[in-house]
Amino acid sequence: MTARIYQPAKTATQSASARTKQWVLEFEPETPREIDPLMGWTSSSDMKSQVRLRFGDKDEAIAYAQKHGLAYRVEEPKAHVRRIQSYADNFRSTRLGQWTH
Numbered sequence: 488m489t490a491r492i493y494q495p496a497k498t499a500t501q502s503a504s505a506r507t508k509q510w511v512l513e514f515e516p517e518t519p520r521e522i523d524p525l526m527g528w529t530s531s532s533d534m535k536s537q538v539r540l541r542f543g544d545k546d547e548a549i550a551y552a553q554k555h556g557l558a559y560r561v562e563e564p565k566a567h568v569r570r571i572q573s574y575a576d577n578f579r580s581t582r583l584g585q586w587t588h
Contacts, residue, residue: 488514488515488517488557488558489514489557489558489559490512490513490514490560491514491562492510492511492512493510493511493561493562493564494509494511494545494564495509509541509543510541510544511539511548512540512542513538514535514536516531517535517536518531519531
């Protein structure tokens, strides 16, 4: 069973960076989810898929996985580069695209 160590991204409804500084260790599912024929609910017999451990930094999560003999893979967060733009840039004469309402 492989453990996945990653830093979660913030949701679209968050404006702050709550819970994005922590690192998460969770297990990959061993068996696929099944649909219950009677109720139609999705279920799994894999109990480790319900475990999600949070750590303060990446090194703590890696140390935990090594201490317990877990195979793991680390997923680094993707850097998001945002270009700062002013409102006046929408109306400049050298704008590449057309301005529409």
